[in-house]
Amino acid sequence: MTKLLILGAGGHGKVIADTAEQTKAFDAIAFLDDRFNDGLNNILHWPILGTISDLNKISSNEYAIAIGIGNNSMRAEFFELAISLNFDIPNIIHPTAYISQYSTLGQGSVFFAHSVVNINAQIGNACIINTSASIDHDCVIGDFCHISPGVHLAGASRVGDRSWLGIGSVTKQQVEVGQDCVVGAGAAVIQNVYNNSIVMGVPARLKS
Numbered sequence: 001m002t003k004l005l006i007l008g009a010g011g012h013g014k015v016i017a018d019t020a021e022q023t024k025a026f027d028a029i030a031f032l033d034d035r036f037n038d039g040l041n042n043i044l045h046w047p048i049l050g051t052i053s054d055l056n057k058i059s060s061n062e063y064a065i066a067i068g069i070g071n072n073s074m075r076a077e078f079f080e081l082a083i084s085l086n087f088d089i090p091n092i093i094h095p096t097a098y099i100s101q102y103s104t105l106g107q108g109s110v111f112f113a114h115s116v117v118n119i120n121a122q123i124g125n126a127c128i129i130n131t132s133a134s135i136d137h138d139c140v141i142g143d144f145c146h147i148s149p150g151v152h153l154a155g156a157s158r159v160g161d162r163s164w165l166g167i168g169s170v171t172k173q174q175v176e177v178g179q180d181c182v183v184g185a186g187a188a189v190i191q192n193v194y195n196n197s198i199v200m201g202v203p204a205r206l207k208s
């Protein structure tokens with residue numbers, strides 16, 4: 001057993017803490033958050049030990065790291081920083097999530113309550129697979145993606161690095177969403193989406 005230190009105590013960080021506690025895999029859970037300088041010392045019973053810039057004072061022998069930051073590019077930066085400081089960044093999987101033993105996971109991703117990853121799916125590093133999202137067979141999700149609550153990806157869909165699929169959006173099978181894309185809440189993606197695009201609506205179209 002080890003301790004878990006979560007970078008960021010906002011909404012996403014709090015869900016990570018709750019999820020990590022449910023796994024019973026950690027002796028203790030704590031945060032770093034910049035509001036420490038404003039006198040914020042705890043969230044519920046979890047202490048805030050310092051600001052995020054205090055990470056280099058923390059021992060990688062004592063703590064594993066989770067990146068509690070929803071913004072995909074910022075999460076990528078902190079992931080690389082934590083790797084460079086030799087921290088372990090485990091996947092954190094809620095006990096109600098179903099992760100096929102025939103799927104492939106990177107490191108540092110979180111899988112919240114009732115999420116599903118089916119056979120032969122691949123999930124990259126530091127992804128958020130949010131509440132009740134489903135990633136079906138043969139999907140490929142890049143690094144630093146956010147698959148929001150209630151998203152459903154049909155079989156063999158692909159999502160590029162740092163893309164954000166908004167709450168309740170869906171993809172048709174074999175569709176590819178490129179890198180650095182945003183798919184709006186409730187969208188139905190039925191054809192490929194180029195890199196750096198924002199799409200929304202049913203069917204999903206480029207935001208003008």
Ligand SMILES: CC(=O)SCCNC(=O)CCNC(=O)[C@H](O)C(C)(C)COP(=O)(O)OP(=O)(O)OC[C@H]1O[C@@H](n2cnc3c(N)ncnc32)[C@H](O)[C@@H]1OP(=O)(O)O
Nearest residue numbers: 130148149165166167182183184185186187198199200201
């Ligand atoms: C646990 C959690 O909370 S995870 C977080 C979950 N949150 C989400 O999934 C949010 C996803 N984000 C969205 O859907 C956003 O609305 C975006 C990214 C698609 C667009 O955001 P913005 O660029 O700020 O667009 P803005 O709000 O200015 O709206 C622009 C136009 O698009 C429309 N629009 C915005 N979002 C959508 C959407 N999801 N579907 C259809 N139309 C939309 C607006 O009605 C507006 O139309 P108008 O010009 O005719 O008035």
